[in-house]
Amino acid sequence: MEEYAQEPCPWQIVDDCGGVFTVGVIGGGVFQAIKSFCNAPVGIRHQLRGSANTVRIQVPQIGGSFAVLGGLFSTIDCGLVQLQGKEDPWKSITSGVLMGGPLAMVASVIMGDILLALIESVGILLTRYTAQQFQNPPSFLKDPSQLSPKDGTQAPGYPIY
Template sequence: MGAVGGSLWHGTKGYRHSPYGERRAGAIAAIKMRAPVLGGNFGTWGGMFSTFDCALKGLRRKEDIWNSVGAGFLTGGSLAFRGGFRAARNGAIGCAVLLAVIEGVGIGMQRLMAGSTKLEVGFFPTTVRRLLTHALTQAPTPAVA
């Protein structure tokens, strides 16, 4: 995801900031230069997040949204740690909030989609009951010889 997103972002940026006749070459040069770096950074973030997520699942012995939020907090803080306490605090809080929003949207979408798959209570058994009652109350038709 990071390499694809980085290619799109830096390709567009290189295209826009190049002279008119060299835009395609400028886009490709920008992709070659910056997209692998962004892809690597995304991979680093994903690896750290997965490590913290699994560690929290093991420690808490639960699998819920708080593991993701906590892992996001630890990941954001760890990645921004070199910038000092303030940067680490802001990175941790920002990443935790982002993951809380993602988890909240995921839960909302699940509830939204689950509402359309509920069966109507009483519909199926009533229909079956009517069919069985109708079949049992009908007189058998005489066989034609």
């Protein structure tokens, strides 16, 4: 039994376009409302009016852009299913890569590598820092008269019983 039932490819593309359009409208609407409210002239009336106008103008464009990208992703996804004849996780990853095109792929790889390098560097620094906290104290801080000799003989200055 499959984990989820998918619609046939032509209907899946239409369904995905609608879902992604909705996500773009809601997310873009919230983002544009907050952004334009903060950038409007002082006064609640001006801020609300500016926010409403920006949402009315910008949100359909954002939703449409999301729908186009979602449709392109879904079309590539369906095409790969037809070529491979199976569903697998790599199909979605490949669809995302192909959707962006070569320039977007190169830019994404460069940014991804930079972010990964930063994350790994911070991880290495944190590991070194925390490792230093849990090290044993240096041997010169210990009292030499309390240490036993390494060869198994009695330490000097102590009586032998």
